[in-house]
Amino acid sequence: MCPVKPHEIESGLTRGALARATGCNIETIRYYEKIGLLSDPPRTQAGYRIYGQAHAGRLRFILRARALGFTIDDIRGLLGLDDGAVPGCAEVKARTERHLVDVRDKISRLQRIEAVLAQTAAKCSGEDVPHCPVLEAL
Amino acid sequence: MCPVKPHEIESGLTRGALARATGCNIETIRYYEKIGLLSDPPRTQAGYRIYGQAHAGRLRFILRARALGFTIDDIRGLLGLDDGAVPGCAEVKARTERHLVDVRDKISRLQRIEAVLAQTAAKCSGEDVPHCPVLEAL
DNA sequence: TCTTGAGCCTGTAGTCGCTACAGCCTCTAC
């Protein structure tokens, strides 16, 4: 991968262009590179990163997975970056279902919290009484 | 508050005892002290912290509020540590309701995630086909 | 009285997933 001059770039994207194309924060791209989620792209002679379509595709995958609440480690697993082998379909399904269980867990924990908060707030008239029922409930 | 010797402690709790009494991690107590959520307790001559019932009560309040998802800053507000005045009942109710809105927001975001994950996982037969529908959906 | 081990003290670093900034260099357009 010999360095390319910027005017020689045809289908490549700079970091800013990739950020705009994917809606990703520009610094996040560098972060994903640093932690090995994105591979180091080729550089121009001046050191500018040049991303190809493969990078853009992988970044979009990462962003969608993050938006669905997968952790960075989960994503590493889905991409086969932990043991070197891209997981098979059954394995991917299993990982997704494990994550689904976690999400449902979080939801039910939040629903319990919601119920307590709603009950507690309902106890309060909103008037300035000496003993606040909310503070006492807490 | 002159230093007390350990054998003179009557109703006081050491940090470990307070941790056991409240179920709080011992280091968390020191952390809450550092950030000003708990006031500095009196010390023995050797420098050991001695907590009274007031400290235990406040810590329990903090732990319950944290368990309900209030942030440290929220709690600072509920305790009147931000502007020096303990908020009135109406104010507490308003803060609780704002937090309730946040919690409901989180729940609905997670429910959207849950739906997508469940759909995606359902597309997958679990067999090792060449194009994994889960990975493609992501 | 001595020793042992639990438990306290302090400061500091690590966790996760970014985000922001300082101080520099390079490119493009006028």
Added chain:
DNA sequence: GTAGAGGCTGTAGCGACTACAGGCTCAAGA
């Protein structure tokens, strides 16, 4: 030639803890 946008690097900060190293103190048993 120059201005300004945008790239580069390393580092620090967020929130809410948690963990550890290296030292000190205390209580109980031999």
